[in-house]
Amino acid sequence: MDNTDKPIGIFDSGIGGLTVLRAIARKMPSESLVYFGDTAHVPYGSKSAETVTHYSLTIARFLVKQKVKMIVVACNTASALALEELRRQIPVPVIGVIEPGAAAAIKATRNRNIAVIGTEKTINSGAYKAAVRKLSRQRHEVTGLACPLFVPLVEEGWWKKEVTLLAAREYLNPLKTCGADTLILGCTHYPVIKDMIGKVMGPGVSLVDSAEAIAGEVEWRLEAQGLRRRGRKGGVEIFASDDPARFRRLAKNILGTPFKEVTLKTFD
């Protein structure tokens, strides 16, 4: 197989990374995509760095066996905790979601005051703060807030429920006082409830969807390495480590289009 024709591997702890898959598929419809949702171990956001790194390496090795030309870590927690180790051990380029999100936020903010929401581990890692500092020579205020219930709410499929809006108010109302004009959705599950988050934050705050940001980064990296595929539409293959039927149902709602099947793939 020509390297260009190889698929892009994408993984997440669950269905959240499908927002990244959707953004990549829209931007580069000719690319073939292989997705792995680690539903047996979701959520990653409350687990230790060692555990998340172990899961991430196992999945990445599986994707390499599927002959991917690049791996997108479509999970902020794994990007924050495991990216370096993945880059050390995996023989294809590995792209995380933190830097593209941070870059988009720097571009969006007018008052250099950025807020970021994510899982406990992502926020406590300080990864977004570090990325903003690395990517801009100007000083930015960066306020982080963990919203642990958003992942289970999205995985439950309660995307339009009053419960989720109430949870969003509970978490985000205190954040509105920090003066940020830009909010990074620092977890790939969050774009699924972007409208609700926007409703709570109000029109004065720009939301940075890391899914969009990462699709841009992937395109740029593929171009730079001469790996961009053109021509007819690429395929999508999806694996989940638990309950593929449920995954397929939720995935259909996120992607808007039904697809053939989700294959169960467990390790050990």
Place this chain on the structure above:
Amino acid sequence: MDNTDKPIGIFDSGIGGLTVLRAIARKMPSESLVYFGDTAHVPYGSKSAETVTHYSLTIARFLVKQKVKMIVVACNTASALALEELRRQIPVPVIGVIEPGAAAAIKATRNRNIAVIGTEKTINSGAYKAAVRKLSRQRHEVTGLACPLFVPLVEEGWWKKEVTLLAAREYLNPLKTCGADTLILGCTHYPVIKDMIGKVMGPGVSLVDSAEAIAGEVEWRLEAQGLRRRGRKGGVEIFASDDPARFRRLAKNILGTPFKEVTLKTFD
């Protein structure tokens, strides 16, 4: 050490099993208790039987090293999926929560129509239905319903929040039409939000708190084996596999009394 003086081991995926610890401590204040909360792997309720059995065996072996005289599986998911294997491999008596809960429900129901709520795995296992059938010669209607968000809501500490009440309504309103006069709280996390569940179900439905039921079973089993400890107050030792400071904070709220410390204990 005299066998009678040995502690009782109790474990759960997180803080939920503390409702069992509390019930045992109230009923038998002289017993010493060792608790393990597997916060690194919570929730168990969406994981495969193999994974839950592996975690349960690892924890049980750790408790055996702490010289416990009995192990209480204070987690419905682990009781439903791993109890047989635990009894096969662990050299002290192992007590699950399913049978005591089922027995209490059979005693409570007037119309032989029982509902049970729990995690996806507990409900899908059909363990409560099987236990009711095993324990009673009379026919009972048993309706199961999974409430996956209750565990994350309790672990987040949102016990009195409007969000949780709304989630309870979302799950339980459809259950009210099944005609059950008794509802088993088939997850040790649920007694923490018992008042809210009762509010939604209304006064016509008896709630069976498996924590109370299991404390009775433990007392009976200790008496039968001559292992009941009497005399001065027993100690409580708590281990958690992730974030012990957070565990201690939440545990204090459940137990009502502060305690010295929670020790971090990780495996592999």
